[in-house]
Amino acid sequence: MNIVTVNNVPIARATLIREVQNHAAASPAEAWSAATRALVIRELLLQRANELGLIAVPIEQDGARETGEEALIRTVLECEVHTPKADDATCRRYYDSHPSRFLTPDLFEPAHILFKARQDDEAAFALAIAQAQAVLVELTAHPDRFERLARSLSVCPSATEGGRLGQIVLGETSPEFEAVLVNMQENQILATPVPTRYGVHILRLDRKISGVTLPFEAVRDRIASYLEVRTWRRAVAQYIFLLAGQAQIVGFDLPGSSSPLVQ
Template identity: 40%
Template sequence: MNAALFPDVIVNGETIPAASIAAEAQNHSAPKDKPGIAWRKAAQALAIRALLLQEARARGLEPDPEEMAPGRVETEDEALIRALLDQALTIAPVTDADVDAEWARDPERYRSAPLWDVSHILCACDPRDAGQTEMAGTRAKAILARLDGSAKGFAAAARESDCGSKASGGHLGQLGPGDTVPEFEAALRALTEGGMTPAPVLSRHGWHIIRLNASAPGQVLPFGTVRPKIAQALEKAAWTRASRDFVETLAKAAQIAGASLDPI
């Protein structure tokens, strides 16, 4: 490991070793060809954690771990940081006027989920098997070529599908967000009503030829329905801003080497 490129981080004299940063880096996303971004994110996260723990101990706080979910209890460090933020942050309560203004800014953002009426043809394979995937892909392309963009023969072609829906012409019924695997849904969202995928789409189940028979966009929800959601979002945003400002205050008074707290 190049110490110049991947140094230890030192926060107010406390050393965070490069090995700890390397382990943390696995929890941060970065382009495959730019591993340094994940490293910088990890170094920043651990530097902030160190700052908060140092401040909590300086204030004489004691950890009191809470159960976060069934079988999931806070670590002592997590409990200390929570106690510190509870003590240090003052969040102004969200008012009715705040919620009204946020709603009025763009009511179109608050919609029910869309519905899609979908048919598909599946050429099943295990994507981890290159040979199997190639053969299934060739088969899917041949079916798609016969269809030539026309929906007229879709139900007949669906008899060759490896999905149980072949008994109903490939019809899957009405689907909403999250009802299918991500690759399928991403392709579905790109289709216009009556459209068909121009090329087979690979998912964990195999190759799909997808047709969007009809769609119903989500409806704008009544204010009374979304009001609690808006209030919760405003509270979360206020807490995020306050915690960021608090960390910036700690950082200005700290001596930090090997990491930057600037946005990455």
């Protein structure tokens, strides 16, 4: 294993071993590379802080107190990386260019009758499907009986409400359930049973409320925060790129620019 140095300062193998634990990766080699990169960048920033003669006071963030090195890194970035605030025009352009990001989720009001059975129990699952199909025959002729049948047959707490599940958004129920729900019309009883990991469902959609675009004023601050964080991260990456270009890094390839830092 090559010894990694940053301006002749070695990164200890023990430090690398500890850092690897912070980097989930597809392979040990990738985790090692990510850990090495993080430590090289850390050393670059600490050396720059020392070069500038910075003194940092650790602060508490999210319930944890910074270490001295973390405080120095924060301070050097605060001193050397400056980015603009997102003004109204910038936020408005982002809002107009990404309308789908500001849609409220669609709301669904489904009702169901659940015949509980595990899919790995073939006999029980086949029986549940047969029961659901038989009930669907009755509902085709008498859709007004849905609530009564749900109360008497459904193995779900919603049975006491006639099978009604209240308002839901996508992601709150099973994927199989939602895959058919999104294509249903209001007041439709699906003609085929819906198998899920919970069992077999007869599904009715009582109401769908389509999402609406939130007004710009309601999301302006959120957009500004997102844009400012994105801009800051890009600026930090460029700053590290410049630091790497001015440094002598041995044993690890960290791309850098030879352009001088402005002091």
